[in-house]
Amino acid sequence: MKGFAMLGIGKTGWIEKERPECGPMDAICKPLALAPCTSDVHTVWEGAIGDRHGLILGHEGIGEVVEVGSLVKDFKPGDRVIIPAITPDWNSVEAQGGFSMHSGGMLRGWKFSNIKDGMFGEFFHVNDADGNMALLPEGMDLAAATMLSDMVPTGFHGAELADVQYGDRVAVIGIGPVGLMGVAGAALRGAAEIYAVGSRPNCIKVAKEYGATYIINYKEGDIVKQVLELTKGKGADKVIIAGGDNDTFDQAIRMLKPAGRIGNINYLGFGDYINIPRVEWGVGMGHKVITGGLMPGGRLRMEKLALLIHNKKLDTSKLVTHKFNGFENVEKALLLMKDKPADLIKPVVIL
Amino acid sequence: MKGFAMLGIGKTGWIEKERPECGPMDAICKPLALAPCTSDVHTVWEGAIGDRHGLILGHEGIGEVVEVGSLVKDFKPGDRVIIPAITPDWNSVEAQGGFSMHSGGMLRGWKFSNIKDGMFGEFFHVNDADGNMALLPEGMDLAAATMLSDMVPTGFHGAELADVQYGDRVAVIGIGPVGLMGVAGAALRGAAEIYAVGSRPNCIKVAKEYGATYIINYKEGDIVKQVLELTKGKGADKVIIAGGDNDTFDQAIRMLKPAGRIGNINYLGFGDYINIPRVEWGVGMGHKVITGGLMPGGRLRMEKLALLIHNKKLDTSKLVTHKFNGFENVEKALLLMKDKPADLIKPVVIL
Amino acid sequence: MKGFAMLGIGKTGWIEKERPECGPMDAICKPLALAPCTSDVHTVWEGAIGDRHGLILGHEGIGEVVEVGSLVKDFKPGDRVIIPAITPDWNSVEAQGGFSMHSGGMLRGWKFSNIKDGMFGEFFHVNDADGNMALLPEGMDLAAATMLSDMVPTGFHGAELADVQYGDRVAVIGIGPVGLMGVAGAALRGAAEIYAVGSRPNCIKVAKEYGATYIINYKEGDIVKQVLELTKGKGADKVIIAGGDNDTFDQAIRMLKPAGRIGNINYLGFGDYINIPRVEWGVGMGHKVITGGLMPGGRLRMEKLALLIHNKKLDTSKLVTHKFNGFENVEKALLLMKDKPADLIKPVVIL
């Protein structure tokens, strides 16, 4: 079969590979819709997971089941399914402890285009099909549904990590597609005032539609100062970090109330340390909680988030700014994600 | 001063009383807007808190501060303030333990028109002004703001007690004004599918606007069966009880998934026991959590909920179906609440 | 192979059966130590799970692995393992939602001697071996370890359901082996004062050793009154129910503080309803949380609880009052459990 792969750091191309084999718990799917992710860009051009040769990329997609293993109970060939970017081993001790995304080791619930081939192939393999696939609800738009693999669960997890509650003032730093889902996720947990930090006009427009109350643009001054002014010096109750780098945590701590929480969902690719400012962190005793986590994957999560779209509580179509038709355009879509033109939020390829 | 009071079980009328005195921590306010509550109806016509003679009614209102005690730091005469129905003693051990509404004993955080005179007087007394009042945001509509005293915090507490999470299927039993806020509160915590149980056309219309996905009408069959059908036999993830009686818990358990939660915010006025069906409760081991609680009051809660209205995340004006002008109409508004005409959700009196 | 089985309601006996087959994820074990449970008594003599013919009993035991399926990674023949009473399907949506004991439906994580043969056979089958077995730590006493299958996780879950916190006053109703583990579990979560409700002298002695501060004996008066007296009328912070019947909930609510919690771990075998007293439950608004749940099983739980015994934080040997040698004594042990002589807490059979 054909697949679009990483050939080495900085290099991509089409390769031929064997169709993956299906174990007793697994499924083989063919893609119906695919989306490239900034993580694919990190993987190829930043060497985020190391050098790889012939690793098929992609971990966001909707598929059609073509084969299932003998122990699979709930799916059959022909089913149209949502596949999450994170597909844990559900019987691992980590999953039993509530953190399936770290099954088998830190971040090891992430398998597609990391420890096995991704979805940008004519066929792809899903481990633990019953545990990791969800039926695509009838009539759901494929492009909008593709956002369920990673953008929605990652962004919403930011709001969970930050533990947004009714009436909170929440800063969301970074309003790319994940940050926009952080904004939507904060609004859907009852945030009363959302400070969206970003500067790209198309993202600002969509951030407001998802519930941002104020836009904080770093070009108009220190973002910490802007948040403190809007909160009359008190700071935000919660901060979701969906962009920036190690230094963003310094800003986040400074704009955060005592007993606030930082929920990071941004991949940190460079540098040795994240620096937490001692005094603003309350000399160690300010109850400012710092956490960050890979999205929860698996079937239940997909089913629940899909229901939000199905019942029109969430409109992910706003994220999809570029649509392509045909498997061969996966390459074009990925390069678009790499080059980030001004009008891009997220491209999707329909097959 | 004049006040509209309970004169005995089943009897109300205007009385003359001394203006309340202001302790060092307290404030005296005059009402700017008032609303009667179903609880006032329970108090007078069902003797819910026992027989009372000359107890001024009312615990929902917006006021203007006319006097503050010597220890009050954050308020001064002339301030326009939201006053919650529940005004705890914040230094009590119960409040320290996280349950201020039970400060001094179960439900004893409820003081207005219960253990002291309520708000339907020319003046009323607020204990612990700094802890229990919140500034009315600039430009907020008085009638809409009055819903902050009780309707919003009670309804939203239902969604908190039921612990609504992203993608949940939530049944809300009862869609009077509190239940409608239960619907809105569930939607604002990320419920994906809301089954609103009710039959009054005006409430149904507003329930849908607040986020109800399906309306369950008891006239169209057993409500448990209807919910089970809509959930393909699985049951709802969570149930908010905002109406009905002791038997409603039986229905709630039957329509609830294992490991689901029931959050009750309905006053139970009659009968000796609430009956929990043994088998459907998992012979004691189904992890179906049953709880119910008086709303959290106090300043922080009012500030947070007011911000939701201020930033247009929540529109309480939909609840206000009847508006009166003039203090003297408090009586008319209360009788309306008692008689519940078909077009009523909630009346407000503007002074 | 031989097995000791339920032959019909009220009837037990030895039967011959095929050795169970081992699926790809599974293991076959032979027992090293076994214990009968009150649930076995309910099953046989009360028909708790319906009539069954030829169902091998038993769900508490330590075993030696004799065969593993092709997908099992962490165990091999010869390993000595702890097997929990509850062996969930870890990839089910229920397990993903945090309630593995209800995988596949309410209480369906309980498989041994319920929906498949139990452990009282020459061999028994463990579904999802990697997910549901734990290595027996070196040098651990077999009889003491057998308490890990059910007694420890069930009793400790009571303290979790009741959410015992530092300094709490906790009532534990029922001090059979499960209730005794409720006492130990409450003590190990920081309870400051434990009211153990029971009357059997040997259990009272052990309850004190596990941390009970006061013994409440129903023969000395109303147990509610006794708890209220000891708490100066305030009531207990938490109640763990590990015995009694439906009416015990009435007592538990009456002895519980507002905002307290009831954690039930007792199987309720009879009656239609559990009756919750309306007024003492705060007319629906007292925040007295009522919950109950089947123990969490699985590997992680077994590993964690075993470590407590291994490091001498918990001594389960106090529970084992009767020890037998030889498989054939399983019958005698079960009858002992049924007849409950005065000196019995828990019998174990070593093979």
Next chain:
Amino acid sequence: MKGFAMLGIGKTGWIEKERPECGPMDAICKPLALAPCTSDVHTVWEGAIGDRHGLILGHEGIGEVVEVGSLVKDFKPGDRVIIPAITPDWNSVEAQGGFSMHSGGMLRGWKFSNIKDGMFGEFFHVNDADGNMALLPEGMDLAAATMLSDMVPTGFHGAELADVQYGDRVAVIGIGPVGLMGVAGAALRGAAEIYAVGSRPNCIKVAKEYGATYIINYKEGDIVKQVLELTKGKGADKVIIAGGDNDTFDQAIRMLKPAGRIGNINYLGFGDYINIPRVEWGVGMGHKVITGGLMPGGRLRMEKLALLIHNKKLDTSKLVTHKFNGFENVEKALLLMKDKPADLIKPVVIL
């Protein structure tokens, strides 16, 4: 009245001051037992809270009430009371939000010897007496009780912040008196294996008595490596930081499992930043929660922790290595705390 005070950075001495005045909510006490704290040492010799002239030191003590304000309901002159180091304003929005220690601003619940005179005077002032004092249980040893003001609640809060659960492997870094209470607190929340990091022989001895399973001595090699070896490379489930400096967080992250938690209770006096190692923190997505917090004070907490001592669940007398008699010895006790002789854990002065 006389008081022992900070006269400037690095200088202490006895001063004369007016007896403090008693507001309507307050109490005036005279000390019965006092203990100096490492924080007093930080205050005087490290200038931790800035330069102060004539600030009476001390925030750990047991007192006798000599005067109460007109609004105080539950205490009267002659009562013997425990006074916590942290005495919040309970009606503040921060306390209403669950973080009373930050009432009025980050860490501002700490008033004694910080924003007002401390307890090392002939008399001292307690704000909000009903909210911040607890009756000393009959017969409790004064020296042991003095540990309730700060050592117990601070150490135990470490175990709460780290969210220790049944069966956890917990590292406690630092085993001075606070760290020892971290060990005891972890044991009392069900930790199965405790790695106590320290090197002083007397502290090691007591750490074992409080429940430490292994002692990790930095003199015997890298502490991270030692913890990883003991946990077979998996890392600890939780880390309590009760000593060290900014760099300790780097070690803590490295010895911590994915999805683990760090609870810091150590005052961080120097340096600009706490450095979190990026890769070991899971490139931002490892769910390793970092938090730290000032102890919760107030009456309820004191009552609950006192009950643990009263019922012999906790023996704080092990901490008290040096006992003095007479108010004048406060100076000697403080200097002992500063000089830390090998046999010191905690000195107490009985008056």
